[in-house]
Amino acid sequence: MHGRERRKRSTRRALRSAVLELGLERGWAEVRVEEVAERAGVSARTFFNYFETKEDAALLDLFVVPDDELAALEGPAPRLWHALTELFTADVERLGGDGADVPRFMELQRRNPGLQARQMGVFTLFEGRLSSAIAARLPDDRDGRLRAGLMSGACITAVRVGLQAWTAGGWQGPPGADVRDAFGLLAPAFAR
Incomplete structure (x- = not known):
């Protein structure tokens, strides 16, 4: 895997991890995209490059079969x-x-x-x-x-x-x- 792909996977993982941590710590209704992005060390705009909604970031990546x-x-x-x-x-x-x-x-x-x-x-x-x-x-x-x-x-x-x-x-x-x-x-x- 090339450097760019590794960075993209790392960013995606960081965003998903932040959604998970914040959701379990504070309750799902209290989670805001801006906080997720901040915790992951990226901008809110970057969040939306990976996910359409915070809910999408909280789903299991199952059945990802081409x-x-x-x-x-x-x-x-x-x-x-x-x-x-x-x-x-x-x-x-x-x-x-x-x-x-x-x-x-x-x-x-x-x-x-x-x-x-x-x-x-x-x-x-x-x-x-x-x-x-x-x-x-x-x-x-x-x-x-x-x-x-x-x-x-x-x-x-x-x-x-x-x-x-x-x-x-x-x-x-x-x-x-x-x-x-x-x-x-x-x-x-x-x-x-």
């Missing part, structure tokens, strides 16, 4: 479910590896139902993209469309429940292990 990766998914169903398991386990591991304080972001969202709802909205938008990608690998009939919708919804649920289990377990080990286990419990329904 269209080309979704297009590369392989079928039939058993291989497809395995590919989905690998894709989302890697996405969760990337999230944890990026230095994101996942448990504390989840706590901030738990304390603020509006943030939690916004996070679920992001998940729902991604679920539609995922369902289309899965449907492209299944028969183009009613059962194929139902299966695609169920599989995409199950993926979102497996990631969410796996992260909740990881958090409840005291954040032991990598978060991907709990996500992989959640996918494994669903495998009998989809890997056949």
Whole structure:
């Protein structure tokens, strides 16, 4: 990674960290973008180069899967479910590896139902993209469309429940292990 990209990632991390700290310290309603920027050592204008709103900075960077990766998914169903398991386990591991304080972001969202709802909205938008990608690998009939919708919804649920289990377990080990286990419990329904 080049110097400019490193600086951009560092600034983004600093802004997200400031949002998290201020949100947990003082309560979400009291957080102002100007304070976030000041704590991160940048201008408010710089904040808006990275995020449209303070809420955007408080969301987990989950399901950041480009269209080309979704297009590369392989079928039939058993291989497809395995590919989905690998894709989302890697996405969760990337999230944890990026230095994101996942448990504390989840706590901030738990304390603020509006943030939690916004996070679920992001998940729902991604679920539609995922369902289309899965449907492209299944028969183009009613059962194929139902299966695609169920599989995409199950993926979102497996990631969410796996992260909740990881958090409840005291954040032991990598978060991907709990996500992989959640996918494994669903495998009998989809890997056949």
